[in-house]
Amino acid sequence: MTATTPFLPSALLPQLEARGVTCIRGNRELFTDLSLTLSAGECLHIRGENGVGKTSLLRLLTGLSTPESGEILWAGKPIQDEAQSYRRQLLFLGHRDALKEDLTSLENLLMYAAIDDLKLTEKDALAALYQFGLRARADLPVSCLSAGQKKRVLMARMVSRKADIWILDEPFNTLDIAAVQELQQLIAGHLKNNGLVVFTSHQHIEIPGLRVLDL
Numbered sequence: 001m002t003a004t005t006p007f008l009p010s011a012l013l014p015q016l017e018a019r020g021v022t023c024i025r026g027n028r029e030l031f032t033d034l035s036l037t038l039s040a041g042e043c044l045h046i047r048g049e050n051g052v053g054k055t056s057l058l059r060l061l062t063g064l065s066t067p068e069s070g071e072i073l074w075a076g077k078p079i080q081d082e083a084q085s086y087r088r089q090l091l092f093l094g095h096r097d098a099l100k101e102d103l104t105s106l107e108n109l110l111m112y113a114a115i116d117d118l119k120l121t122e123k124d125a126l127a128a129l130y131q132f133g134l135r136a137r138a139d140l141p142v143s144c145l146s147a148g149q150k151k152r153v154l155m156a157r158m159v160s161r162k163a164d165i166w167i168l169d170e171p172f173n174t175l176d177i178a179a180v181q182e183l184q185q186l187i188a189g190h191l192k193n194n195g196l197v198v199f200t201s202h203q204h205i206e207i208p209g210l211r212v213l214d215l
């Protein structure tokens with residue numbers, strides 16, 4: 001399977017590449033000889049039925065798991081060769097909310113900034129939370145937030161993390177109509193700044209220039 005870009009990517013922009021990748025989970029071969037190239041400024045929507053291997057592909061792209069054969073490259077180099085620098089440029093949001101339930105949304109943002117070795121002031125963290133409608137919720141433990149509000153905390157993390165590569169597993173799940181639009185705009189803005197986004201979703205998503213890979 002190959003996802004091809006309709007435009008010639010600028011040679012100056014770094015690319016994320018899967019080359020001839022085979023993925024086996026348990027005793028099942030999920031996909032074989034999968035190749036794709038995505039340049040900075042591009043967005044890929046990975047689609048397919050439950051269990052086809054979308055999350056498994058995202059994990060390969062993040063370096064959390066390694067392919068049975070083939071390789072994943074960023075800016076022309078295998079990601080495991082420059083693992084630390086690759087991780088610094090990467091934001092991966094899994095489909096289970098990666099939030100500490102007993103901390104507030106503000107504390108979660110500050111905790112992740114510390115883990116990511118990122119300078120994030122409380123003022124900037126609050127501004128990110130306010131941007132996604134959490135003004136009255138910033139001081140509540142995350143366990144008191146609704147599913148969609150938790151996703152909004154993750155959106156606040158997306159803007160405060162300042163990573164180039166966003167890999168997002170089902171980021172639109174549980175969002176209301178307005179928040180789906182906000183997230184689409186957030187991704188479109190990231191692409192304009194030469195960010196790169198790969199996400200999975202079972203929903204119809206509208207982002208200018210969006211590419212699709214059907215597994």
Ligand SMILES: Nc1ncnc2c1ncn2[C@@H]1O[C@H](COP(=O)(O)OP(=O)(O)OP(=O)(O)O)[C@@H](O)[C@H]1O
Nearest residue numbers: 025026027030048049050051052053054055056057
């Ligand atoms: N660690 C593992 N050991 C064995 N099988 C696994 C493992 N992880 C995933 N699988 C299997 O691999 C297949 C693909 O899983 P994956 O989570 O990638 O699917 P998906 O396309 O993201 O599905 P969904 O749309 O339901 O989220 C599934 O059949 C799953 O049970």
